[in-house]
Amino acid sequence: MANWDRQVDVIVIGLGIAGACAALEAKRAGADVLVLERASAGGGASALSQGIFYLGGSTPVQEACGYTDTAENLYRFLRASTSHPDDAVIRTFAEGARDHFDWLEAQGVPFTRTGFSGKAVYLQNADCLLTTGNEKIWPFKDEAKPVPRGHQARSDEVNGGLSAMRALLAQCEAEGIAAEFDTAVSELITDASGTVVGVVAKAADAPKQRIAARRGVIVATGSFTNNPALVRRWLTRLSATSEPLGIPSNDGAGLALAEAVGGALAAMDGVIATASLYPPEDLIKGIVVNARGERFVAEDSYHGRLAGFIMEQPDQKAWLIVDSEIFAYPGESTGHTLVDGFETIGDIGPALGLPEGALDRTIAQYNHDTAQGEDSAFHKQPPWLKPLDKAPYAVFDISFDRSTYRYISLGGIDTDAHARVLDADGRPIPGLYAAGACAAHIPRSGKEYASGLSLGPGSFFGRVAGREAAARTEDLTMSEGKTANATA
Ligand SMILES: Cc1cc2nc3c(=O)[nH]c(=O)nc-3n(C[C@H](O)[C@H](O)[C@H](O)COP(=O)(O)OP(=O)(O)OC[C@H]3O[C@@H](n4cnc5c(N)ncnc54)[C@H](O)[C@@H]3O)c2cc1C
The missing domain is CATH 3.90.700.10 (Succinate dehydrogenase/fumarate reductase flavoprotein, catalytic domain)
Structure with a gap:
């Protein structure tokens, strides 16, 4: 045990939307949680975003705007329009999306009960509900009843992503969740059996620390959109005029952490570009x-x-x-x-x-x-x-190599419906979870995407990861721990 500088129950890496939701749920499940964030404050790309959450199943906003939706209808649309190979992931999200809306709202994420029925990329007022995907497009319109599911957090004063993140970060603070900033995680630590039992983290101007995670580690480090080497390797269809969206630390650090302990990557050529x-x-x-x-x-x-x-x-x-x-x-x-x-x-x-x-x-x-x-x-x-x-x-x-198509990567760590990180054989790596844009999205390409399918499932599976990690009761730190080197 002397090997560790300190110990907590659950470590969350990254404080964007997936990390904030994971931390809240893990803490509420009774875990001693530590969030490590590389930037000087929480928010991530989530705080820059438009704040559109793809949710359905007759949310209060859908109902107030006169739309009837069901979990089954949401499932049928996602099943028809995306090629995610794990049906359980889609099913779990579809069945939980309605309650997830209530949960987000209960944390203070502001959603009005109004909508916009025209075609818009996002809204710059207080309206909430809009059609953000291919629901009305053939053949999907014949597979599921088209209803709008883009729920945009209130965006008349600041962008919706910022209003959502302000609420979630305030909630983390109110609940006393420990968060350390300017602190990057550079390695995951495994025991002899391959279970993830801790991390190596480095704060600015401080030596490296080995921090044990008695119950689990949650990777929530965001996309690899701003890692030019990874973009060149995987997103080969982008052109010289394509521009990345996001923050500098969306550099795929989490993907390297997971890979170094045997985590598989999925849908790495997936990209949503837009003009x-x-x-x-x-x-x-x-x-x-x-x-x-x-x-x-x-x-x-x-x-x-x-x-x-x-x-x-x-x-x-x-x-x-x-x-x-x-x-x-x-x-x-x-x-x-x-x-x-x-x-x-x-x-x-x-x-x-x-x-x-x-x-x-x-x-x-x-x-x-x-x-x-x-x-x-x-x-x-x-x-x-x-x-x-x-x-x-x-x-x-409007050629792809002439216009300015802005993009976000969709591929990442392979996870299951429990937000567990999977190895190349599809087996969960004990003690390791991932959620948000560091994990492979449900839509595997821009053709399959709908706005909100990052924040919606990202926040949803962040919560799943928090609950699942907190529920692991065995003490994972009893063995000494070997370090898997990971470089971002
Ligand atoms: C302009 C813009 C608009 C968008 N609009 C929408 C939208 O309306 N709807 C939607 O669904 N999606 C939208 N997206 C995409 C969406 O915002 C992101 O995919 C989503 O916010 C990712 O959330 P996250 O929590 O996974 O990552 P992030 O919010 O990026 O958070 C990851 C955090 O991890 C930290 N981190 C990274 N590496 C480490 C490390 N090694 N150690 C410690 N910390 C680390 C980062 O600093 C960051 O704070 C938009 C994106 C942009 C840029």
Whole structure:
């Protein structure tokens, strides 16, 4: 025991949303909790975010806005729209999402009972509920009843992520949860059996410490979005104009910690990138074509899904074509540029270097379909269907390698429905848990994503990790402990 500098029950690494939720639940389950945070304050990328939580099952906000949802409906949507291989993870989240909303609200996370029914990426007022995913998109709309599930924490004074994190951090403080800042965890310590029994941490201007965790260690260190080497290795479809979102310490440190003790990584090529066409909504009524002059996605898809498809097109090229009736400039931050205006559709293809006649055929088919009120190719929904026949026309370059697509990594530590870290054979590593953006997300690509599927499941499984770790009663520190070296 002399080997340890000190001992606690549960160590939480990182104080973003997953870490805060883990710490609260572990403490309430009776554990002596220590949070170690590398930055000078808690918050993480969570505090920078828009604060949209993907939740459902008839939350009070859904009900107040007139929507009926069920856990089963939420499960069916996530099962249909994501490729997460572990059904239990999706089931557990879907069944607990309604209560999780109540829990977040009880911690002081502010949600109003109002919603927005248009298409928006996020809200800049006090409204809460909006559609943030592909619920209304074919084929998912046929698998589950479409309802809005993006619950944005109040964001009229500060961004929603900050209002959520202020509440959660205040709750941690009120409950006396010990947190040490400017303290990075650099190694996990295992015993001879491979059980994780503690960490090596280093505070600024202090020697390294070996801190025992009698019940478990929870990794909640955030994404690897800001680790250029990992991004180059795994997110190979990103382009030179792609920009990372997040904070500098979203550098994948937790992934290295878990890997060094045998933790497996999953969905590492998963990325959500975005440079949304909307707002303004009218642009959704245009069409998006590739270098073959063909459409390849329903233009009313969630912006991350659209970007996911654009990323895969030949040379990552794509153009948005609109007519004078719906002309508007895309949001400046997207970097989508106006190529030119054109008097006839026939002028566009040659100017873009598209195969002869291809775009004319695409638009002829599209205009024929819209006249019937049915998009035969991609099932774009009726509110966004109109013929492109009001000259002049305009073209925006929305290519993946031209516009500014901002991204967040989705891959990370492989975990199960108990937030346990799994090894390459799918077996839990005793004493080790992970939650939030350091763990692989439920959606495994931008095509599968809906805004809120990071904060929603991240906070939910943070709580699961806190409870599960606190519930481990055996004293894991009896053996001396061997150090697994991990470098971020
Ligand atoms: C601008 C922006 C908007 C977003 N909007 C949304 C949204 O509306 N909805 C949504 O679902 N998602 C959104 N996201 C994504 C989401 O915010 C993150 O994926 C989520 O907050 C991650 O939470 P986390 O707790 O896992 O990590 P973080 O909040 O990043 O916290 C991780 C913490 O761990 C600390 N840490 C890292 N390494 C160590 C170490 N070795 N030792 C100790 N501490 C360490 C970090 O300093 C950090 O404080 C957004 C992201 C950004 C950047």
